[in-house]
Amino acid sequence: MTMSATADGRPGFELPLLLLAGFRALIDELHAELARQGHPDVRPAHGFAMQAIGLPGSSATEVARRLGVSKQAAGKTIDRLAELGYAERVDDPADGRRKLVRLTPRGLDSLTRSAVIFDALRARWAQALGPARLSDLEDALRTVAPPAGLDTVSWFSGS
Template identity: 85%
Template sequence: MSATADDRPGFELPLLLLAGFRTLIDELHAELARQGHPHIRPAHGFALQAIGPHGASATEVGRRLGVSKQAAGKTIDRLAELGYAERADDPADGRRKLVRLTPRGMDALGRSAVIFDELRSRWAATLGTGRLADLEDALRTVTGPAGLRVDTVSWFTS
């Protein structure tokens, strides 16, 4: 017998939401590894999003991630070692360095988008398309227009 909403302890809700998030991210990374990206980690995905398709300075990446410029620099260094990002002169300002995604970084982001669509389809098959749409709509209602920000990772460690 299923518990009513009033019988369920409040602490379970954030844990269930986190478990759903973790399940999707773990499945994403397992598939990315199978598709040629075995070294990319969840934090790298947030950093790739923070860099974006047009690039960003290390300061901007840090601000978007909610971490110091130094912490962002370490992540950028790792992404560069793995071939996902590179530092280059900013064509608009020769004094500034720009972090850009490499073709490998763009490939990882593109594959991630496709994999997320496939994972969503699996959830729809399990839950039903209506229930999944209701879940997404309900989460949008309670999270507001901002939704998930890429600085969420730093929030866990702050």
């Protein structure tokens, strides 16, 4: 039995593995640095959820839709974020019957630090690959991949 390969001799299965490994390397480094900066309990799913909550806040139903998960799954993640001090449920000023999920100052700090850390990680990749190669890689990925949505969590979980 022989393994198939593309015209340039590289096996096709390697590309998604390399992309996943690159993603994992960035996310693992991000979370290690977040832990050093005072956010040891933040997990990748929490980051996706905080992005889904957004700066103005959202309902649990909106968070679930943005993440591509059930309302119950979103609720569990929101509960955990609230336990950790990253989010809170408040009355929606536009509709008193509804609760709004908002990020706390701790949640906002985590997202702000994440942005700075991602910039530093990108700078390290630019140093390792060269700025032009990294820009070419990003441009190439934008050409072949649709914009990333927040429903990555459901994609990985199979929901």
